[in-house]
Amino acid sequence: MNAMLETIMNRRSVRKYNFDEVPEEQLMDILEAGRWAPTGGNCQTVHFMVITDEKVRSELRARVQSAFARMELTEDLYASIKNSIRASRLGTYAFDYKAPILVVVSNRRGYPNAMADSACALQNMMLEATSLGIGTCWINQLHWLDEHPMIREYLEPLGLGTDETICGALAIGCYDGVQAAKPRTGMKVDFIR
């Protein structure tokens, strides 16, 4: 197994961060990794909003909690959205795990490869962070709330384009300890030889 595969297999979703600072140079390398993702027709329209301001992250957290808490909990909802609603109603929900850095990844609305391109950028950032010993977690809540007025009216003045859709986000930060690897029991491979 080469170093790349080893890093890929070592990546974990980190959901608990400590107070150590992510060195500026490492953050820049993580973002550069995202910027070098492939894009459909090389259109390069992925947009990264890097939020390190604690006040902004805290206000965003409150808005996300408030938005979910008011949502109706119906059976047909995706399981993770149900969890977000339940946690938000308890009033202690931190959708970003209070990571010191949150990168909001958006793309042009109506562009057919918006999610594909953004996901490649997110995966690049996760792998670069892993190679540097920095923790990350893909955050989907802002994607789910993409059209919610409480989120749009807060993020648009901060730079989210009115013509952009939020495809995902990434929590980034330092963490303690090593998490156990989860085996891959699914992810089926068939060969047509």
Next chain:
Amino acid sequence: MNAMLETIMNRRSVRKYNFDEVPEEQLMDILEAGRWAPTGGNCQTVHFMVITDEKVRSELRARVQSAFARMELTEDLYASIKNSIRASRLGTYAFDYKAPILVVVSNRRGYPNAMADSACALQNMMLEATSLGIGTCWINQLHWLDEHPMIREYLEPLGLGTDETICGALAIGCYDGVQAAKPRTGMKVDFIR
């Protein structure tokens, strides 16, 4: 810059393959890289169909060409789809660049993270291949033709689930020469400090 970022920046979309064989062990590592992608709620539902059979790839190529050639060329279509239609009408279209290996990546229909999870798996495979000196190219044509009867009736007997949607595909093969890097002029990064 560390080795991970270097590999990320060295990845290219390879559109011309030679006849060298991709060593079995390297193909397995590329697929393993895909299998270790993160998935929403760790559901692990990405499905990889690895087509190395030349007859199958050739028949699939003919079906893709035929499907596109019959499509109406309307202004509102995505630019790359228009290109596929034009090339198919000329009768010499090879959507997979005749790469020796084509991996069809599918996922459960209706699963909200189907594209996100599949894209992470594709990006992992592209990076592992790059680290091994193997070329790859993200192929979108089967995704665009996901619901087309000519594609479904051919791929379902080969293992594509009737409950699955094709999210993308990957051409894999050896190649000659080094392509020039395209600069990242887009991929905007904003900081909220």
